[in-house]
Amino acid sequence: MNKLKVKWIGQSGYLLNDGMTEICIDPYLSNVVDRIAKRGRMVEAPFLPDELKSDVVICTHNHLDHVDIDAIPLMKKDNMLFLAPSDAKNQLFECGVINFKSFDEGTTVKIGDFELKAVFADHTVPAVGVIVKNNGITMYFSGDTEYNEKLEELKEYNIDIMFICINGKLGNMNVEEAVKLTKIINPKVGVPTHYGMFESNTENPENYTSKLNCGFEMEYNAEYDVLEVLRNV
Numbered sequence: 233m234n235k236l237k238v239k240w241i242g243q244s245g246y247l248l249n250d251g252m253t254e255i256c257i258d259p260y261l262s263n264v265v266d267r268i269a270k271r272g273r274m275v276e277a278p279f280l281p282d283e284l285k286s287d288v289v290i291c292t293h294n295h296l297d298h299v300d301i302d303a304i305p306l307m308k309k310d311n312m313l314f315l316a317p318s319d320a321k322n323q324l325f326e327c328g329v330i331n332f333k334s335f336d337e338g339t340t341v342k343i344g345d346f347e348l349k350a351v352f353a354d355h356t357v358p359a360v361g362v363i364v365k366n367n368g369i370t371m372y373f374s375g376d377t378e379y380n381e382k383l384e385e386l387k388e389y390n391i392d393i394m395f396i397c398i399n400g401k402l403g404n405m406n407v408e409e410a411v412k413l414t415k416i417i418n419p420k421v422g423v424p425t426h427y428g429m430f431e432s433n434t435e436n437p438e439n440y441t442s443k444l445n446c447g448f449e450m451e452y453n454a455e456y457d458v459l460e461v462l463r464n465v
């Protein structure tokens with residue numbers, strides 16, 4: 233029986249847990265963007281960095297809201313595998329990461345019942361999106377990416393749920409482009425993401441969900457049963 237749960241932990245951050253294995257994507261748990269770039273959080277961090285218990289942490293690219301250099305040093309990393317583009321390797325080692333595997337476009341990693349594949353993204357630095365398969369469900373996390381026709385090829389994965397950036401700034405597609413890509417990829421559910429963290433770089437998720445029959449807005453820090461989500465939209 234599939235018990236896959238998904239929780240949005242802000243910005244591009246998600247926790248995926250099937251009862252045996254936990255995967256964390258792009259956790260942003262500190263206020264480092266405020267410290268370095270004077271952009272404060274709009275929402276409190278959902279938990280402390282040392283409370284993260286994931287088996288795998290994926291950082292889709294080396295920007296502070298994806299490689300959180302203030303939070304990662306505080307995480308209990310002994311048994312955590314970090315996956316990120318090779319470009320982010322040195323930064324992660326500087327944060328005290330012990331277990332690192334390059335996660336460049338085309339790389340597939342299997343852990344427990346999860347299959348994680350790095351796919352194309354078009355951002356200001358080397359970046360990847362992630363295809364996650366677990367017990368017959370396929371999810372796509374865009375990470376940060378501009379609209380690019382190569383993304384349309386992801387349709388071949390028969391994606392059930394896609395999590396797509398909508399903020400339209402700093403190397404990311406805007407909400408109209410996110411709607412267009414969602415219609416092409418044609419998932420059962422489309423979830424807007426990468427908003428609601430920085431006042432100068434956000435978007436109203438209803439501008440996405442209202443234009444799609446499959447649009448679904450997840451609440452911040454609420455846990456969803458993936459099968460329920462697929463049933464209810």
Ligand SMILES: [Zn+2]
Binds near residue numbers: 297
């Ligand atoms: Zn970002």
